Amino acid sequence: MRTHTGEKTFKCDQCDYSTARKDSLDQHLAKHTGDKPYICGECGYRTVKRSHLSKRIRTHTGEKPYKCDQCDYSAAQKINLDRHLAKHTGDKPYMCGECGYRTARKSYLVNHMRIHTGEKPYKCDQCDYSAPLKSTLKQHLAKHTGDKPYMCGECGYRTTHKSNLSRHMKTHTGEKPYKCDQCDYSAGRKYALDKHCKTHR
Structure with a gap:
């Protein structure tokens, strides 16, 4: 009944967190203690939540219980199925108030907003470079390390970027x-087409 009344009788004694359910409080308390009782026997991964362990185990077993009812896509996690379903429905509930950009994922909108704010929270620890996206910083760091993880099986060409x-x-x-x-x-390549199209103008 507490979930209906909004009453939150279980209170954390270390911060101002409160909840209607004891199991939720127990999970929260683990953040303070660092206790991670659920362990994956395959890889040693430890977690606070049993549901997180179940997701992890699916990565080892390859089990994908979440099935799309419109195509043959399946996923190990429900959140991935939900994202996939948005492709069928075209549903894009997250909208930028600045320019009207719409997306199916909240994280994409957060990243997009950095175009308007100029925020670059990902800092290089070897120079003064900063980036709006974690993936962009990762690409930049490859310049310092010389790491080129993407290799062509045909000729041995190596590059820092998957797109390359x-x-x-x-x-x-x-x-x-x-x-x-x-x-x-x-x-x-797109730039070659763009160059070609100018000849028609």
Whole structure:
């Protein structure tokens, strides 16, 4: 009944957190104690919540119980299925108040807003570079380390960026997905199509 009345009788003695359920308080208290009683036997991963352990185990077993009813997609976690379903419905509930950009994911909107605010929270610890996205900082850090994790199996070409490898692979496959809508020209890279399109103007 407490969930209906809003009464939160279980209170944390270390901060101002309170809840209607004892199990929720127990999980919260683990944040203060660092206690992680649920352990994965495969990899040693430890967690506060049993549900987190269940998700982790699915990554080892490959189990994907969440099925899309509109295609053959399946997921190990419900949140991934929910994101996938948005592709079918076209539902984009998160909107930017500045420019009207809409997205299915809240995290995408948070990242987008940094275009307007100029916020760059991800700082390089080796120079004064900062980035709006964690992935962008990771790409930058590769310049310091010289790490090139993406390799072409055909010729051994290596790169820091996955997108560069995808572009490179088209040189082997001959794939030209960028088509001109005014003639028969097609290109392997978008910038080449853009350059070509200027000849029609």
